[in-house]
Amino acid sequence: MTRGNSTARAAGIVTVVVAALLGSAYALGRSLVPDQVPGLSTGATTGADGPHYADQPSGGEPSGTPSASTGPAETGQDGSAPKTGTDNLFGAHATSGSPRLALTFDDGPDPRYTPQVLALLREYDVHATFCVVGENAQNHPDLIQAIVNEGHTLCNHSWHHDVGLGARSADAIRSDLLRTNAAIRAAVPNAPIVWYRQPGGAWTYPVVSVARQLGMTPLHWSVDPSDWELPGAGKITATVLTQAEPGSVVLLHDAGGNRQGTVDALRRILPDLTARFELEALPTDPT
Ligand SMILES: [Zn+2]
Numbered sequence: 001m002t003r004g005n006s007t008a009r010a011a012g013i014v015t016v017v018v019a020a021l022l023g024s025a026y027a028l029g030r031s032l033v034p035d036q037v038p039g040l041s042t043g044a045t046t047g048a049d050g051p052h053y054a055d056q057p058s059g060g061e062p063s064g065t066p067s068a069s070t071g072p073a074e075t076g077q078d079g080s081a082p083k084t085g086t087d088n089l090f091g092a093h094a095t096s097g098s099p100r101l102a103l104t105f106d107d108g109p110d111p112r113y114t115p116q117v118l119a120l121l122r123e124y125d126v127h128a129t130f131c132v133v134g135e136n137a138q139n140h141p142d143l144i145q146a147i148v149n150e151g152h153t154l155c156n157h158s159w160h161h162d163v164g165l166g167a168r169s170a171d172a173i174r175s176d177l178l179r180t181n182a183a184i185r186a187a188v189p190n191a192p193i194v195w196y197r198q199p200g201g202a203w204t205y206p207v208v209s210v211a212r213q214l215g216m217t218p219l220h221w222s223v224d225p226s227d228w229e230l231p232g233a234g235k236i237t238a239t240v241l242t243q244a245e246p247g248s249v250v251l252l253h254d255a256g257g258n259r260q261g262t263v264d265a266l267r268r269i270l271p272d273l274t275a276r277f278e279l280e281a282l283p284t285d286p287t
Contacts (some may be wrong), residue, residue: 007219131195132180133255
């Protein structure tokens with residue numbers, strides 16, 4: 001072996017070692033710092049017509065305008081996660097896991113819209129899953145009871161719709177999720193709460209990890225008509241009916257702003273979906 005080769009070989013080894021060290025540091029950094037740091041403010045406000053959340057329009061308030069700079073991804077709402085790829089889901093379920101289609105309703109309960117949604121689901125004999133916000137569960141225990149009594153299943157959607165929850169400490173995440181479950185259980189002591197949906201879809205490893213430790217499976221979605229952007233019942237209907245397929249988890253909102261468009265869309269969506277698919281509430285024994 002010539003000296004030149006030896007030098008080159010030594011340099012190569014150094015390069016490999018440095019690369020490995022950098023790789024470790026990168027991996028360590030990723031484990032410490034969540035991919036998505038959408039800002040720690042929840043941006044939540046409480047108006048005369050109920051709470052609005054940062055990821056939803058709220059009467060023109062600046063804080064209610066979705067912002068790519070503060071959101072976890074492109075749009076910063078429950079529909080914020082990129083539609084392609086699953087790297088940002090940290091293992092959260094995006095489909096029902098069966099051929100059946102699952103409707104999910106987020107951010108409630110809300111006394112204006114949740115009863116309308118429940119009535120329509122009852123009319124079509126459909127069961128769904130409600131991802132409820134802890135403070136709303138505390139304020140409307142009667143609606144939580146109605147949801148469960150009518151055969152729907154529950155999903156924890158954080159205490160205050162904290163889009164930045166995943167960037168907080170594991171302890172802070174745990175106390176938020178437990179507080180939410182306690183508010184739900186105050187209304188329905190025996191109802192299983194086995195799903196957790198991160199507001200804004202802003203999943204991080206810590207929030208997925210804590211949810212699982214607490215016995216909840218992280219739940220994302222596969223069909224998102226962005227109903228929170230108030231596109232109108234026609235567009236909401238068209239998006240859902242076009243994109244629905246076996247196993248779809250459809251994201252809709254029964255709270256967080258004016259949801260009449262969603263309710264009106266549901267009236268058109270249900271006859272079509274029930275003719276094409278079997279619909280289900282997400283099971284309370286997910287694997
Ligand atoms: Zn939400």
